[in-house]
Amino acid sequence: MLRSIITGTGCYIPPVIKKNSDFITWSFYGVNNQPLNLPSQEIVKKFEQITGIEERRYVPDNTNTSDIAALAAKLAIEDSGIDAETIDQIIVAHNYGDVKKGRVQSDTVPSLASRVKHLLGISNPYCVPYDILFGCPGWLQGLIQADVFFKAGSAKTCLVIGAETLSRVLDEYDRDSMIFSDGAGACLVEYKETGNVQAGILGTSTRSDCLQEAYFIDFGESFQPASNSGTRYIKMKGRKVYEYAVRHVPEAMKGCLEKSGIAIGELKKIFIHQANEKMDEAIVNAFYDLYGMQAPENIMPMSIHWLGNSSVATIPTLYDLVRKRKIEDQQLHSGDVVLFASVGAGMNINAVCYRCE
Structure with a gap:
């Protein structure tokens, strides 16, 4: 295949x-x-x-x-x-x-x-x-x-x-x-x-909400009035982003897993966008709540503590670090099923279920 x-x-x-x-x-x-x-x-x-x-x-x-x-x-x-x-x-x-x-x-x-x-x-x-x-x-x-x-x-x-x-x-x-x-x-x-381990992308899901959610993250003026000279900066309505993400990302993750034909017990790692530690933990916990389970230990590698939020770069950077065993107590093996998930400006959400080669 x-x-x-x-x-x-x-x-x-x-x-x-x-x-x-x-x-x-x-x-x-x-x-x-x-x-x-x-x-x-x-x-x-x-x-x-x-x-x-x-x-x-x-x-x-x-x-x-x-x-x-x-x-x-x-x-x-x-x-x-x-x-x-x-x-x-x-x-x-x-x-x-x-x-x-x-x-x-x-x-x-x-x-x-x-x-x-x-x-x-x-x-x-x-x-x-x-x-x-x-x-x-x-x-x-x-x-x-x-x-x-x-x-x-x-x-x-x-x-x-x-x-x-x-x-x-x-x-x-x-x-x-x-x-x-x-x-x-x-x-x-x-x-x-795919070979014997049937590796590769198993399923995907994408969601976009662009009504009242469209400008939760956008470009705006400085909060310091004297600094406004036409320059615009990245702005975020943090509470609204948090509430939106915790409500909708777990649903997208579950939908992706179901489309992939993967049981929750088969999931080895979740690579989630490194936006905010508390938010990421809340998303993963809410995801497992949908199955009536508690999130397993070490299911979610993190790099935000020392790398911060680099937007589109967080997931591929984190995956590379774990794949090459550069994060302590985190590693991948051939045949492991992982779930990628992200949320951001748009507001947009997506998820990919993947089996490692």
């Missing part, structure tokens, strides 16, 4: 470490454009308790999103062992394009995927590069699209990348800015025979 199988992975973890203590000197404002009536040290401490984030990574000043996307992609190609000239498609998931340090413009022409193809030196004219904008679930949606293209007979090999430099679009007066980080993750997917 032919299935979409991940044959190589790679990630880029930026070298600049931004600790929570670095934010103590910041002056935080609220949505009402008034200073928060709490010491910054107390705000930062409460932030860590809620999100689980202790530090995050930022890219160097001379590095852009397309650069780190290409670095992660190169590692995935090397890991797979294929010739890059045989790649049929390059899909790059991002949200803000290349934003140079100190600039306010997002640069998306040519597409980041085209830039990655250029940086990788791929000359094959039939290797088609394109971008996908789908909020934080973008990389996972790229994986779903690759699977669909394979089944349609349009491609056999696809490079799927998630990359973001959120440090370039942060409002330093907004405490939510402490959540976000930079990073890139990539995988090489091939449509091939």
Whole structure:
């Protein structure tokens, strides 16, 4: 049987470490454009308790999103062992394009995927590069699209990348800015025979709610009135995002598992978008509640504590780290069934059930 199988992975973890203590000197404002009536040290401490984030990574000043996307992609190609000239498609998931340090413009022409193809030196004219904008679930949606293209007979090999430099679009007066980080993750997917373990993508699900939910995450003015000069920053209605995610993501995960014909007891790992530790725990617990069960220990690998929320890059980065046994007490074996799930701006949700090769 032919299935979409991940044959190589790679990630880029930026070298600049931004600790929570670095934010103590910041002056935080609220949505009402008034200073928060709490010491910054107390705000930062409460932030860590809620999100689980202790530090995050930022890219160097001379590095852009397309650069780190290409670095992660190169590692995935090397890991797979294929010739890059045989790649049929390059899909790059991002949200803000290349934003140079100190600039306010997002640069998306040519597409980041085209830039990655250029940086990788791929000359094959039939290797088609394109971008996908789908909020934080973008990389996972790229994986779903690759699977669909394979089944349609349009491609056999696809490079799927998630990359973001959120440090370039942060409002330093907004405490939510402490959540976000930079990073890139990539995988090489091939449509091939599954072998004895019947590996590959087993099922997928996607959901989108764009009525009152559409602007839970968007671009907006600085919370500090004197800082508003036409520049826009990433903004998030945190409570609404939390409530939406905990309500709907478990349903999408369950639907994906059922479509895949997999019993809950067969599930070995859940790779969930690293958005917020408390939210991710609530989602996984609610998911198992749907089966009348408690979540097993070690079912959910985490990287948010030291990498923060790098949007589209969180899941492919985490999967690469676990796959290569770089996270303590987390490992994968041939035949393991895992579930990927994500939620983000749109609001969009998706899930993929996958059996490891």
